[in-house]
Amino acid sequence: MTSAKLHNALQVMRRFSSPHALIASGFYSGLSPFASGTTGSLGALACWFYLRSLSLMPSLTTQCIVVLIVTAIGTYSTARFLASDLNRSITSRKPGDPGVVVIDEWAGMMLTLISTDPPSLTYYAAGFFLFRLFDVLKPGPVDWLQRLPGAWGVMLDDIGAGALALLVLSALSHFVPL
Numbered sequence: 711m712t713s714a715k716l717h718n719a720l721q722v723m724r725r726f727s728s729p730h731a732l733i734a735s736g737f738y739s740g741l742s743p744f745a746s747g748t749t750g751s752l753g754a755l756a757c758w759f760y761l762r763s764l765s766l767m768p769s770l771t772t773q774c775i776v777v778l779i780v781t782a783i784g785t786y787s788t789a790r791f792l793a794s795d796l797n798r799s800i801t802s803r804k805p806g807d808p809g810v811v812v813i814d815e816w817a818g819m820m821l822t823l824i825s826t827d828p829p830s831l832t833y834y835a836a837g838f839f840l841f842r843l844f845d846v847l848k849p850g851p852v853d854w855l856q857r858l859p860g861a862w863g864v865m866l867d868d869i870g871a872g873a874l875a876l877l878v879l880s881a882l883s884h885f886v887p888l
Contacts, residue, residue, distance in 0.1 A: 726810075731796055733787035733813055740812035748842060750812025754819035755838055762829065773824045780820055781865060784813035789861035807856075807864045818845065818868030822875040825883075833879070833888040840875035849874070 726735050739753035740746045767773045788811055791797055800808055822841040823829065829837075845868060848856060852874065856867035882888065 725796060728794075728796075730787040730790035730794070733783060734791035734811045736812035736816050740810040746809045746812055747815050747845065750815035751819045751838060751842060751845075753812070754816035755823070755834060757816070758820050758823050759834060762823075770824065770826055773820075777817060777821050777824065780813070781817040781869060784817050785861050785865045788813060788864050792860060792864070806860070811864060814865045814868035815845070817865060818870075818872030818875075821869060821872030822879065824876060825880075830888055833883065836882065836888055837875060837879050840878050841872055844871035844874045 723738060723741070726732055726738065726741065732738070735741055736750040736753050739750045742749035761767050761776075767776060791811060792806070792808075797808060800810060819838070819841050822837045823834065825833065844852060848867060848871070852867050852870040855870045856863050858866055879888075
């Protein structure tokens with residue numbers, strides 16, 4: 711990376727140093743110049759994998775609490791970010807849901823990966839694929855949730871995609887060893 715590119719990257723990161731921007735951007739994973747939603751989902755997957763591999767979330771209850779906390783803090787931070795001057799200065803393909811906001815992908819991806827058994831790498835890969843599929847296609851209720859105003863629409867469509875992915879993944883794992 712050239713020094714000019716590094717300098718520009720550091721400038722962008724400085725703009726996102728407020729707690730709400732840092733959280734809304736999925737701890738900078740949303741600043742990826744391409745496929746920020748996929749990058750955010752990978753960041754969440756890596757975080758979940760790390761927490762599970764350290765046995766920090768052994769129970770279903772603990773995992774659900776983590777998802778609820780990420781969703782609550784993510785919704786609050788997204789609302790604050792959407793109202794910020796920083797958000798107004800960003801050009802986005804999706805009005806009301808800027809691509810840099812990926813904490814919603816974090817919450818949805820984490821919801822997808824909830825499991826009672828220690829997940830395998832195949833389980834993680836299938837969960838990632840299903841979550842991204844439902845997040846992009848936005849079938850039925852996921853699309854309806856996206857239409858909610860403000861941070862609720864930003865966050866809840868990904869929660870819906872995560873719930874659908876979790877249902878399919880759970881059903882699939884009963885028939886195919888993952």
